Amino acid sequence: MIFFQSIRMALLSIIGNKIRSFLTMLGIIIGVSSVILIVSLGLSFNNQVTDQFGDLGTDLLSVNIFGYGAVTSMTPEEVNDLGHIPGVGGVSPTITGSVTAKNRNRNTDTNVEGVLPAYEYVKDFHVQRGRFLLNIDNQYRQKVALIGSETATKLFGMQDPVGRDIRLNGDTFTIVGLLKAKGDSLMGSNDNKILIPLATAERFLQTKGIQSFEVKARNPQNIPAIKEQLQQVLTAKIGDPSGFDIFDAQAMIQSAEKTTALLSASLAGIAGISLIVGGIGIMNIMIVSVNERTREIGIRKAIGAKKGNILLQFMIESIFLSTLGGSFGIGTGLGLVWIAGHFTPFQIQYAWSMVAISFAFSFIIGVLFGIIPANKAARLRPIHALRTD
Amino acid sequence: MEPLIQIEHMSHGYMMGGQRMPILQDISLTVHKGEFVAIIGPSGSGKSTLMNMIGCLDLSNSGDYRLDGHNVRKLSDNRLARIRNEKIGFIFQSFNLLPKLSAVENVELPLIYRGLSHRERKARAIQALQQVGLEERMHHRPNQLSGGQQQRVAIARALAGDPPLLLADEPTGALDTNTGREVMHMIKGLHAQGHTIILITHDLDIADQAKRVVRIQNGLLTEDRRNEA
Structure with missing residues (x-):
């Protein structure tokens, strides 16, 4: 019951500061969408390579004799x-x-x-x-x-x-x-x-x-x-072993897969850092929000809100911001992948596993970076909070 | 019968520059159910601190305070929150309504923290708003209401949880004379219905409308008289 009220208050507060909330979420949006875009493109490229080498036949060896010697x-x-x-x-x-x-x-x-x-x-x-x-x-x-x-x-x-x-x-x-x-x-x-x-x-x-x-x-x-x-x-x-070449599609697929996996892992890692930066942005704005709403916290405490109630309210707000940002990011990322699919000859592959992982990740960011501000709010003493304007 | 409020030898102060600054000195005060007490004193006299102590918003350095049978000094933060929720209805000078919530949602707030069901909350909030004559404005936001109406919403919020004590801190301080009079009329009406009311004010005209006046000066309780109205 208090849970639903907290969700409602979080929504009101996010809607009440639309531009601020959007800018706060932007870090997460950019992080999540680039992770999804990068991993999807990597996956698509990988599939493309596998398909093309696979067309040459994974049960075939092509031998070329170079003609010197x-x-x-x-x-x-x-x-x-x-x-x-x-x-x-x-x-x-x-x-x-x-x-x-x-x-x-x-x-x-x-x-x-x-x-x-x-x-x-x-x-x-x-x-x-x-x-x-x-x-x-x-x-x-x-x-x-x-x-x-x-x-x-x-x-x-x-x-x-x-x-x-x-x-x-x-x-x-x-x-x-x-x-x-x-x-x-x-x-x-x-x-x-x-x-x-x-x-x-x-x-x-x-x-x-x-x-x-x-x-x-x-x-x-x-x-x-x-x-x-x-x-x-x-x-x-x-x-002379250098006088001929044996082309092996299997080996090519494996090395191409290794390369793209390494490439997308490092790019996704960089995008992951931007998620953490986004999380710090959320923490920052949550601290601002707690300071702005010191009086509200005081009123709530005066009429009977316990520490846990206040903690929950601000945690939910932070989780809401980050998962909403994550959802927008997922939408943007999938949209970008779709656009990329339209403008490249690739058969595009959506990284659905990354969609789930990014959502979970943005949830965790909301929890991690919400703890400090929410705790700050929960520990405010009612008389000090009420005295603030 | 046990008194509603029993304060014994309460002292409070804080350290400043290595010196102890006393705010309350050895205050003893007993208030019974159904009383209407005004606490008066100039600003800086310590009456706001006394109100914070009575309202369980702060704990004193020494002395005893029993509220409706609970020894307040021995309670944890969460237990204090529950005492505030169940035993006290606050009426503040600056109303202290939450601006993003409608009138009825503001009135519901203490009932949410008490853990009542949605239906019961709604019913009690509407009933409290009827009591202050604002049921037609229940979906208005505070900024869509006049000062007097906002204070009536705040009174409804104090009443909604049906607490044994109403604690009003300068309830007319932010209102013009006419609306201030209306609000005082309403508070007197609540007393007539049997509510226990403690009213903090620096205005002697307001204090004279109470049945009992307690004067605080320099942290000392200097006067405790009954008005024969």
Whole structure:
């Protein structure tokens, strides 16, 4: 009962000094909203990174041979042999080049990749129409091609490209399949490319040897072990560990997560300091409020308010100020995150855990920084308080 | 029957520059239920300090004070707050209403601290406001009321808890002559209804309206006479 009265008095006093209350809460508002904004953006960025690296495949290792030193490439057979490493599900070597692709009067510049049928399994990349490349295409260096969905639209519009001919740098290739649309990844567009048999590509792109291939693990958990094995085999083959690179999406995700976690933790820490500064602001204004209301406290004590009643009243007022500030801060923070989501390409993630934590934190600040002023009020002696004007 | 107020050999003072400044010296005073006592004296005589002692707002250095059977000097702060709440209705010179609360909320205040239910508080507050003729203004704020009306709200607040003692400190001091007269009329009416009233004033005309006059001078009780009105 006295509790409800105290809440009412706290509200009256906050509403009665709107500007002062707002300025008092501003510290908390800024602190809470920046914590929420920073942590949300950190979380969103993290998710973005995880998604993008994840798109590359957490069960994949990408190997690049740089091409200096004695051994600058591997033969397709050597690459295929790596499939015997325990836990490996498949190996897909790639030869890459750029071409101008032409269908009658329409043409576009695009990437061409020479691949083996294993590519379909390793990259989990399938055709939506037609068929995938076959071993026999590779064996006989057939001039057949798979076309990416974006390239197909550029060259054929709405028409079905399967079975049609295109010219790549003047050579005629027959399109045997249309790839599924896969969207963009960190490595560029997945849909703007043309796949041809590896052996055909060796001749067509006048490239001998494989400098780039991907290894797929049967289980993502095997990746570290396979990576180690691969490291040994390749070092033995190439002679120099700096002559090649094994890209591991898992490791990238982990290190990116570590970095963003560290970054957002330190930024949130700075924002947390501003919360404490906000708390000191509340304490300051509460002390002013106690001084201003000395007479009110005297009257209340004269007509029977106990120490605890006065303490409760001022504690509630301080907690009200800080949690109200916290709530405004949460609203502002979520609003800013929403705005950020509108103006950045990020898929935005709201830090709901931080919303709960900031609310609890602002409550605790109200308690901690309210104790001193409320205690000061509770300990005023009624005759002294009544004598003050 | 035990007296309502029994003060025996009460002395009070404070230290200043290593010297003891006496404010009250060996005051003994007994007030029975139903009495109407005026305490008079010039400013600085110690009458305000005596009022603080009677009102349990302060404790004396020495001497005994029993209020309605309670030995006040032996009570803790919280027990004193309860005594003030239950035994005394204060009427101050400057009204001392809370400006943010309406008339009826001001009257309810002592009942809140007594822990009464919302319904009972409301009923008793409205009844007290009816007693002072202000039930139509119960939702007005103090600054929407005249000085006389504010003092009547304060009287209603003193009455609401139905305390055995009404303690009025210069109740007409901040009012003009006419409204002061009205307020005095009301206080006399309360006495007629059986309330025990102690009134502190420096105004002899006001004091003469009481049944008994106690004079304080330089901290000493110098006169205690009955008015035969």
